[in-house]
Amino acid sequence: MTQTQITEPNRNGSAITIQPIERRSASTLPYQVFLDEYAAKNRPVIISDVAPQWNALRTWTPEFFKSRFGSNTVEVTYGVSMRFADLIDAVLASTAENPGPYLHKVIIHQHMPELLPDLTPENSYSFPRRYCSPLMPKRFHRPDGYLKLLIGGPGGKFPLMHFDSDNAHAMITEIYGDKEFILVSPQDSPYVYPFPKSPHTSQIENLEDPDLERFPLLAKATEYRGTIRPGEAIFVPCGWWHSAHVLTTSISVCANMLEASNWDGFIEESCQSQNGALPALVAKRLYLHASGTIMSAAEKLQETFPRAALVRSLAPLAPISRNQTLNLSTHGPRFS
Numbered sequence: 001m002t003q004t005q006i007t008e009p010n011r012n013g014s015a016i017t018i019q020p021i022e023r024r025s026a027s028t029l030p031y032q033v034f035l036d037e038y039a040a041k042n043r044p045v046i047i048s049d050v051a052p053q054w055n056a057l058r059t060w061t062p063e064f065f066k067s068r069f070g071s072n073t074v075e076v077t078y079g080v081s082m083r084f085a086d087l088i089d090a091v092l093a094s095t096a097e098n099p100g101p102y103l104h105k106v107i108i109h110q111h112m113p114e115l116l117p118d119l120t121p122e123n124s125y126s127f128p129r130r131y132c133s134p135l136m137p138k139r140f141h142r143p144d145g146y147l148k149l150l151i152g153g154p155g156g157k158f159p160l161m162h163f164d165s166d167n168a169h170a171m172i173t174e175i176y177g178d179k180e181f182i183l184v185s186p187q188d189s190p191y192v193y194p195f196p197k198s199p200h201t202s203q204i205e206n207l208e209d210p211d212l213e214r215f216p217l218l219a220k221a222t223e224y225r226g227t228i229r230p231g232e233a234i235f236v237p238c239g240w241w242h243s244a245h246v247l248t249t250s251i252s253v254c255a256n257m258l259e260a261s262n263w264d265g266f267i268e269e270s271c272q273s274q275n276g277a278l279p280a281l282v283a284k285r286l287y288l289h290a291s292g293t294i295m296s297a298a299e300k301l302q303e304t305f306p307r308a309a310l311v312r313s314l315a316p317l318a319p320i321s322r323n324q325t326l327n328l329s330t331h332g333p334r335f336s
Contacts, residue, residue, distance in 0.1 A: 016219065021183065021226030021234070026050050031124055032303070034235075039169060040261040042237040044183055046226050050125060050233045056118040056175050057230055060251050062088045065151070069112070075105040077159060087151070091249060094153025102152035102159070102246070108253065109144040119147075119253065122322055123233060126171035130258040132319045135291040137284075140166065140270065145255035152179075152246040161192065161202040161243040164236070167265030168256035173233040177250035182207050183224040186239035191221040207243055228252075238262040260299065263292045294318070 026049045038045045070085030094100030128145030164170050193203040228234050236242050267288045295318035301311045
């Protein structure tokens with residue numbers, strides 16, 4: 001990060017350190033450079049012009065969803081379902097002082113697959129990579145990268161500051177409206193008060209006006225902030241705490257990614273269990289280490305010898321582009 005840090009008081013009068021999130025243009029950021037400079041180094045970045053070809057950028061509006069899906073019932077957030085028409089009305093009525101609902105439970109491939117043509121060709125920076133591999137355990141085999149639809153109005157936000165499970169990277173692409181993100185580095189995790197029984201989520205409910213008497217250590221954390229607008233995407237690396245704050249009525253999509261740089265953390269997280277039988281956990285760990293080694297080799301060979309016939313035959317084991325996933329099985333191996 002090279003931008004200048006700024007320090008400003010929050011509403012409680014305490015100084016906080018804010019670091020702008022680095023910005024790049026897709027026109028000058030090759031995918032491999034993105035992997036090397038941001039994914040591998042666990043650095044967040046905002047990328048502009050990531051999907052200019054998307055029909056969604058020209059057609060997705062609140063009115064589009066209300067007219068086309070208004071009678072559909074969708075799960076909006078934990079334990080809350082609504083008719084899509086009612087959701088859109090509440091989103092449009094949302095204000096900073098009285099925020100409306102924030103839709104974040106719709107998996108597009110599962111719940112609204114008819115939207116997929118509007119998102120092709122994909123944002124190449126959000127390709128799920130190892131989630132697509134047939135070597136992935138069935139439980140984690142998700143060639144869609146858990147592609148989610150996110151809709152909210154001014155003041156709306158994801159209910160909890162968190163980092164994504166599976167030790168996954170996240171890429172959120174903005175389609176309509178503006179959304180601000182606040183990120184906190186994994187190094188500052190002790191300062192954001194994770195729940196003891198839910199280490200992915202923070203006890204701090206409001207980063208805009210935090211209770212520093214209850215959470216005094218938060219003052220030691222550095223906040224990384226940036227706003228994404230239509231056609232821009234933010235890369236949230238694995239382990240980074242993040243919270244989104246809707247500035248204007250917003251529609252976006254989010255996908256997750258697993259690749260070499262976050263694989264070891266994925267193994268550690270997926271093999272944590274208080275109830276699992278030890279032999280099964282040992283076998284699972286050994287399998288994931290072995291499959292990771294195979295995928296790393298297949299990825300490296302594709303980078304080094306992209307036109308070799310043998311390499312092309314191995315590519316489906318570790319796809320690095322969407323066209324390599326078309327004929328893959330929808331199920332992974334026996335571990336779950």
